[in-house]
Amino acid sequence: MSEVLEPERKLEDMDTDQLKEHIRVLVDQNEMLEESIRDISLAVDDFGWKPLGAAQPEQAMDLDTVKKIAETCRALVVVNPLVKRGIAVRTSYIWGGGVQLGDRSQSWYNRSVRRTMGTTLAQLELERSAAADGNLFFLVDIRQGTVQRIPMWEISGKATSEDDAEKVTYYKRTSTRYSGEQSPSYYQPGETQHVWYPSDELDTPPASQINGVRVDRSKRVVHVAFNRQVGWTWGVPDTFAVVFWSKAYKEYLENCATLARAYGQFAWKVIASTKKGHQRAASKVAQTPQRDPATGKYLDIGGTAVLGGGQDLQPLQNIRPVDFGAGLPLASLIAAGLEIPLPMLTSDPGSGNRATAETLDEPTRLAMEARQQLMDDALKSIAELLGQPDLQIEWPPLGEEPVHRRVQAIDMAGRTGMLYPDEWRAQILDALDIEDGRTEPPGKDDLPLTVQNAQQSDEPAQVDPPSRGDHELRDEGGQAHTEEV
Structure with missing residues (x-):
């Protein structure tokens, strides 16, 4: 390939051939x-990984690689609306409105x-940090008897057992300790400690x-x-599996x-056979372009194309409409990476049907229960210390039944007759989330009529069977005539 001409030679001094x-x-x-940029982008797919089958003592990602991945995932959790929505759905599944310790x-x-x-x-922050x-x-x-959360970026090393690489016995923390008051007008440099x-x-x-470092x-x-495999020390963010697919969908x-x-640049077409027809048609349909109220610039959408005789211009939006929904397979990969159903991720009921949602509900419930159990073990380890x-x-609870179904079951x-009257009432109040303000149990006259009737009868109250149709003997208490063979 030829070299670029000398930079000291100005373009205006070159002839046509030299410029070409x-x-x-x-x-x-x-x-x-x-091409180099594309190669670098493809190399990100192998970011932090060692070749398969290489003679390496450790096949996991090191701490620096995990930190770099976490930086990207933190921004993704905050900026990308689909990922943010997915983490919010996972959080609502796992933690609900809060967990009682x-x-x-x-x-x-x-x-x-x-x-x-x-x-x-604090619990919502923990789940978002786990995802990022x-x-x-x-x-x-x-x-x-106190507890402190250490950010991921302050962990700078580890020490493992001699005969078990998975057993970490010490963690090294590198942090900056500030002394005195820090304000925008007064800043005192901190001291880095290990x-x-x-x-x-x-x-x-x-x-x-x-x-030589203090313990x-x-x-x-x-x-x-989270998401750790056998032989690994560090976990992997939940959102790492959807980084590339969220970028592709975006x-x-x-x-x-x-x-x-x-x-949308061409909204109308005008066909005229003469020059005067051009001018007349253009003058009738021409109008001052609208301006963007925010920037003041002329809008280039909804213009008019004036054509000559024998020429034609078809509206592009009718020939080849834009299908935004064709990208749902990319969104489904994001939903799969976050282990939630696609309709919940997109907040679009049209992206799935009821049968699909019910099919995905059981695997989703089991995945969220596994995360609950993982955090349950961790919180109990802290409480034990x-x-x-x-x-x-x-x-x-996960997948709680609707209130009306629970009330029907009660x-x-x-x-x-399986419940005593006071148990019956307490269960219904609990299902409706109503606090019982009474200090004493209700009297007989305070109970619902159905409960009073059940108490008066020795046998459990039975519901009358529905009518199977009109019959001349129905109201007389007799039986219809049947023929036996």
Whole structure:
């Protein structure tokens, strides 16, 4: 390939042939640059991975790679509306309106526990961090009885057992410690400190230092890793599986919007056989272009094309309409990566039917129950370090039946005599989420009529069978004539 002409030679000093050669060389170099960029984009697919079958002692992603992935996933959770919606659906499945951690009146449930994992806000933050980082770190102070959450970017190292690479015994934290008040008008540089913390899996007395760095023996780190495989130390974000597909779906919608904008530039067509006809038609349909109220620029949508005799221009939107819905297979991959049904992800009932939603409900429920159990084990490990080995955690039910079905089931159980009247009433109040303000149980006259009738009868109240049709003997109590063979 020819070289670009000397940069000190100005374009105005070149003749036509030199300019053509110069442009051709620039075009070639631009094509090579585009190919290089595409190669780099494809290389992202292998980002942080080692070749399969390579003679490496470790086939997992290292800490720096996980941190880089987490940076991308954090932005994706905040910016991309589909991913944000998917994480919100997962969070509502797993945490509901909040999880009750035992008795809040006990002494162990202090302000640090409430701030890090006790309130609804803290629990929603944990789930979003799990989706974006793939790892949660809790620093438990055994002496003070407090809990602190460590961000992923402050973890800088690990130490494992000699005979078990999966067993992490120490975590290294690199953080900046600030002293004094920080304000926009006054900033005092902080001090970077390096500290090792024992893991909750360490079953021997902790060391005093590692490689000359102090070990804080009064604390323990509880690490919760998501999507981890055998032999791995660090977890992988939930959103990492949908990074490329969310980008592909976003680009597809952008391209469709560009096409729709291009097709909308011509709204009318005028055909005239003479020049005067051109002018007359143009003067009748011409109008001042509208302006964008925000920018003040002329809008280039809804224009008119004036053509000559024998010429024709078909509206592009009628010939080739833009189908935004054709990109749903890309959205379905995002839904699959987040383990939620597609209709819930897109908030579009037209993207699925009832049969599809019911088919996907059971796998979704099981996946969310597995995440609940994972977090249940982690929260109980923290509570055990705080001196609460028997912590009871109340998780919200998954796939709860509608209220009217539950009331019907309770009513049928009461009518069959399986429930006492006070149990009957308590169950219905609980199903309707109504608090019972009475301090004493209701009297006989306060019970519903159906309950009073059931109490007066020794046998359970039975519902009269429905009529099977009119018959002349129905109202007389007789039986219809039947013939036996």
